[in-house]
Amino acid sequence: MNAGPLIADGAQVADDVSFGAFVVVHAGCRIGSGCAIEDHVVLGKAPKLAPASQARGRELGPLELGGDVSVGAGAVLFAGAQIGAGAIVGDQSYVRERARIGERSLIGRGSVVDNDVSVGDRVRIQTSVYLTAFTTVEDDAFVGPGVICTNDNTMGRHGRDFALRGPHIGRASRIGGGAVLAPGIRIGAEAYVAAGAVVVADVPERAVVMGVPARVVREVRDEDLLERWR
Numbered sequence: 001m002n003a004g005p006l007i008a009d010g011a012q013v014a015d016d017v018s019f020g021a022f023v024v025v026h027a028g029c030r031i032g033s034g035c036a037i038e039d040h041v042v043l044g045k046a047p048k049l050a051p052a053s054q055a056r057g058r059e060l061g062p063l064e065l066g067g068d069v070s071v072g073a074g075a076v077l078f079a080g081a082q083i084g085a086g087a088i089v090g091d092q093s094y095v096r097e098r099a100r101i102g103e104r105s106l107i108g109r110g111s112v113v114d115n116d117v118s119v120g121d122r123v124r125i126q127t128s129v130y131l132t133a134f135t136t137v138e139d140d141a142f143v144g145p146g147v148i149c150t151n152d153n154t155m156g157r158h159g160r161d162f163a164l165r166g167p168h169i170g171r172a173s174r175i176g177g178g179a180v181l182a183p184g185i186r187i188g189a190e191a192y193v194a195a196g197a198v199v200v201a202d203v204p205e206r207a208v209v210m211g212v213p214a215r216v217v218r219e220v221r222d223e224d225l226l227e228r229w230r
Contacts, residue, residue, distance in 0.1 A: 005019040005023040006024050008025060018035070022040050030063070032085070038071060041074065041076070044078070047078055047096065060078075063079050063083075065083045072109070075090070081096065081100070083095070084121065087102070087105045091110070093110060094112045096115040099119070102119055102122070102139065105123040111126070114131055114132050118137065122139055126143060129145065132151040134151055134166040135149045135167055138171040141170070141172060141175070144175055144176045169181075173203075176192075182201075186202045191208070191209070192207070197214040200213045
C-alpha cells in the first residue's frame with residue numbers, strides 16, 4: 001500500500017518539503033522550502049458553502065505556506081489561506097479560506113481559524129480556540145485555551161446584507177482560558193482578559209478585566225508589559 005502524499009497536478013511544492021503518511025495536496029497549493037507536513041493532513045481543501053454564503057463568496061486564491069511551516073497531524077487547511085514563514089499549525093486544527101496566519105505564530109491543537117480571520121506575527125493561539133470569521137488578532141497576542149469569539153449578535157436572524165463583525169484583539173494583549181468575546185468588541189494593546197470572562201464591551205489599552213460581564217479592575221503593571229519579557 002502506498003501511504004505517500006497524493007499531490008495534485010498544478011501544486012507547487014519545494015524540493016525539501018517532508019510529508020507524513022496519507023497527505024492530500026490539492027491543485028494550486030504553494031508549499032515553501034523546509035515545510036513539514038505530518039500524517040493525514042489535507043492542504044487546499046475547497047469550502048462547501050450554504051447558498052447564502054455562496055452568494056456573498058469571493059474567488060479563492062491558492063493555499064500558500066511560507067518557508068519552514070509545520071502542519072500537525074490531521075489538520076485541514078483550505079484554499080485561499082496564507083500561512084507565514086515559521087508558523088506552526090497544530091494537530092487537528094482547521095484553517096478556513098482567506099484566513100491569514102502571520103510569521104512564527106502558533107495555532108494550538110484542535111483550534112479553528114474561520115474564514116477571513118487575520119492573525120498577526122508571533123501570536124500564540126492555544127488549544128481548542130475558536131476564532132470566528134472576521135476576527136483580527138494583532139502581533140504578539142496570546143489567546144488562551146478554549147477561548148470563543150463570536151460575530152453575530154442576532155444569531156442568524158438577519159438579512160443577507162448584514163455584516164458579521166468578529167472581535168479585534170490588540171497587540172500583545174492576553175486573553176485567559178475560556179473567555180468569550182462578543183461580536184465587534186475591541187481589546188486594546190497590552191490588555192489582560194481574565195479566564196472565564198465574558199467581554200461585551202471594548203477593553204481599553206493595558207486594562208485588566210474580569211467577570212461576567214467583564215469589568216475593568218486595574219491597569220497592567222509596567223513590569224508585565226511585553227517589552228520586559230522579550
